[in-house]
Amino acid sequence: MAGFVTRDVPLTPSADEAQAWAEAELAKGIYNDEPTxxxxxxxxxxxxxxxxxxxxxxxxxxxxxxxxxxxxxxxxxxxxxxxxxxxxxxxxxxGSSEVLSADDDRSAADLRAAAEAAARAGDFSRAVLERFRAIVRGMDERVILEDRPGRTAHEAAVDGGTRLPACAEQLLSASRLFDEVCYGHTAPTAADYEHLCEVDRAVGSARPQRERPAAVGAP
Structure with missing residues (x-):
């Protein structure tokens, strides 16, 4: 008896089945490797x-x-x-953060008012940050510092201490507190805020040291 040879019968899917197969194929990851x-x-x-x-x-x-x-x-x-x-x-x-952003145009008085309002509300973290910003803005307004957005707390303390040597240590201490609060490393207290207020008053009453005059004939 002659044997029967089996052959694969081609499958002709319906339109709906063909669409479903195409969608399943395109959903594979090899078709989604978009470049970064x-x-x-x-x-x-x-x-x-x-x-x-x-x-x-x-x-x-x-x-x-x-x-x-x-x-x-x-x-x-x-x-x-x-x-x-x-x-x-x-x-x-x-380890140091920006004090004043480019879009922060508040005056020193505005920043002090914001700090006082935060302190009255018991938000000493914001009070400390705003008070240090007021210190830096105050030095900007007195032309002790150049008005330069992006300056870090440490840079402001070093530059300010150069012009105000009597307040150099206080400014460095205040900048460290600002960074610790800004990065969430410490929870400030009312005493910390009062310390910044004292630094603010000391800086405000200090007379800046005159810059060394340029040599004759220097460009």
Whole structure:
């Protein structure tokens, strides 16, 4: 008796089944491996470099440096945009935090009022932070410090202590308290806030040391 040979019968799915199979296939991870931002940036830079190399013969030695300068400008803009997060991480590693942000335009009087209100409410963490900001803003207003956003508490204490030597130790102590409170390393008390008020009054009444005059003929 002749044997029967079995063959696979092709399956013809319906339209709904075909759509379901396609959706299941596309849902697999192999179709979702999108490049990361860093990978896209690296690819873009590589493609840009290849284009610059290719233009070397067509544009000549004059335009290629201009293109390179344009690329450097783009990278500089990217660096500035990323500078905020990078600076914050660097400050965190350095152990000191920014005192006044670029968008904080409150006066020393405003900051003292905010500190007093927080102290009356029993929020001594905010009271300490605002009072130290008032100290730094007060030195800004008296031109003891340059009005420079992004200055850390330690930098403000060192720079202020240079112009106000009698208050140098108090400023350093106050800056350490500011950093400890800012990073949540300590819970300040009413006594801590009163200490900052004393530093504020001492700094406000201190006369700044005159800067050394520039030598004759110095630029």
């Amino acid at each position: 931002i860093l990978e896209r940036l690296a690819d873009w830079l590589w493609q840009l470099w290849e284009q610059i190399v290719g233009m070397n013969s067509s544009l000549g030695p004059v335009l290629v440096p201009l293109v390179v300068l344009a690329v450097v400008g783009v990278l500089a803009v990217v660096a500035l945009l990323l500078g905020g997060p990078v600076r914050r991480r660097r400050l965190a590693r350095a």
